[in-house]
Amino acid sequence: MTLRVMLIVIAVNSVVSNALFIPRSLPEDALLNFTGLSEKYGHKAEEYSVVTEDGYILTLFHIPGTRKPPVLLLHGIHDTADTFILRGKKSLAITLANNGYDVWAGNTRGNKYGRRHIKLNPDTDPAFWNYSFHEHGVHDLAAITDFILNATGEQSLQSIGHSEGTTDHFVLASQKPEYNNKFKLFIALAPVAFLSNLISPVSAVTELGPLLNQVLLSLKIEELISEKGIEKNILQLICNKEDIGYELCFKGVILQGAGYDPKGIEPKFFPTILGHYPAAGSRKSLLHYDQVALSKRFALFDYGPEENKKRYGFIVPPDYNLRQVIMKTALIVGKNDNLSRVRDVEYLRFLLPNIVEYHLMRQKRWNHLDFVWGNDLPETLFPQILSLLEKYR
Template sequence: MSGGSRCSLLRPTNLQPVTTIFIVAVCLAVAATAARPAPMIAGTSLATAAANGTCQSRVVPFGYGCEEHTVTTEDGYILSLQRIPTGRGETTAVAAGGGGKVPVLLQHGLMMDGVTWLMNSPNESLGYILADNGYDVWIANTRGTIYSRGHTSLASTDSAYWNWSWDELASKDLSAIVQYVYSQAGQQKMHYVGHSLGTLIALAALSEQQQVGMLRSAGLLSPIAFLDKMSSPLARAAADIFLAEALYWLGLSEFDPTTESVHSLVTDICKQPGIDCYNLMSAFTGDNCCLDNSSVQVFLAHEPQASATKNMIHLAQMIRLGTIAKYDYGNAGDNTAHYGQATPPAYDVTAIPDDFPLFLSYGGRDSLSDDQDVSHLLRTLGRSHSHDGDKLTVQYLADYAHADFVMAGNARERVYAPLMAFFKLQEK
């Protein structure tokens, strides 16, 4: 049976609900876990290197200075931050206060961590490129990722630890991280770069005027906002059959696509004749044009990361309803208890200050950040709302899909150079 026909079984009419849910979960995990265990490089597996921390596994070996930091959110989550204060071979240490360098905060997307920005070579990955171009680079890791599992009172095995959605990533994690970087960098305003879910939490925070005074600009790569036109067949199937809700009802508060049982099943599936796990990745993200094998191997050693099942429910609500709103608790009583109203409040992106600089880059093959949804966002920011024309820069790459923006071998020339040119304009 071909890979396409296997995933066509996702139609709920073909299978009992539990079987359907299980197959969807497996298909969602295939793309990211198929090639594990990681290959050996110079006698040491990438997975082993990953366990040593981001600075030691991905930054210091390439000749960069790197610092590990932690920040605690107001609700007790202890988050890991990596700082790259110097470029390759730069021996002058950045003093407390940032040494005069402009800070840039990098925020990863869903089921990823800070390694997102370090998966290619130093000449190709945004984290390294920014450091080599004189920026004070800060890499965020949201709650629930491997290096951000600490909490002041909860263990990550507690269901209460996973009681959050991207609402909290915007209001708690991003808020704490921005304030920390601002303080550490001598109260210098920072540029922000987000990919995928990292763009959504920025838009949500900006729409509520959070930390606007600490930011110079925001670069949004493969932006996620309106999701009702999302064309990814696997993501749509998961939303349409209420996969995340079913897992939540079954008591699974942590959504972890890398559990041993799923990994074993995925490995078996990928061994079957005619099954191409990279094609399944494309079915999820869109047909990425420009990934190279080395970045894929780093990805497979470090990712995917776990998320909260509640977070997955929140995203599924957006896909089904086409809204940008806070988490829907499913009934008027619970919503009223949380929000003071029967329905979840919407995030109003038109409330983002007209003069706040935004750089949006999106791809024609991206099935998660579909170009119709991005066009909806742009209309909201533009014609429906007069965001200053010289403060809104838009880039469209017809051949790019979701992962290309952080993993493509040619992203330096096609995405990062224009992004840094945009930064320079905001620094004048």
């Protein structure tokens, strides 16, 4: 049974057997976009369109500030720029803006803010979804960085990435080393390059990855969790039920993958998350991460021996050369992060040549999502970030 069919069956059964349990209305913050949230919490945000060299049109948000250099925020997988502002006054975007920083929040191709192309239609052209984190790095992050520097007249910027947002930086700086000079500092929250030490249930999912990919291919599914798709609607229907949504979807599913820390994200905040996450993405993106996990190598996409030979000159894809990532980098890690495992980040730390800070969050249960959605960010994480930004201006 496919994931799509399973979701439909679950939803029908849920509606029939729980007809009285009507999903609650989403709170205002779940419905506002980035600019709406920014204005609500005291800052007027600007919106720009960035065109990549391969024709994708990405939305870039800007909260003007007086402190230079500019600071770029880049989200993780199946996420958007909204992730950095969902906590309102306790969010990273608003905290930086309140401290006078010139804040730019980027989006990579595929999510609701990156679903445009100069030629391709995401609804009818499968080629639109032919990308992974590789293209997010070499095309999207490169275009966003150049746009910000051109707009501000600065020679370099500071950047903060979360999860896949860190992968994108490592890809860009290794594939296009000239971009190292365009970053004064890169702060990597929950860094992801190697996935060699995953534990259950994430490790079990990666083992099933090739099979799930074949199922998606057979069904000709390239876009996952579309904003207007049935999967997203069903997730909203089930997970926004006041009586079971938090327990079933958040504690029962999401935290099993991210690391169990129910105190970091309280039940009343979960509906706000549901309004923005998960966002759409490509089948190929998940497959590329699955390849990284199964091969235990941070390498380019594996197309198979014959195609690899044509593209790379070798029957196996080459590793990303992390020795070329010479920009100043700070790694911030959670002890309870099931995706950015401490041992994997320590190996990454060994390979990167210019680590200026390695910080292990002292909270024992700090997980993958606490970096962006935790309810105690102003006391736990933000002092570290603000100190680094000030030190490496």
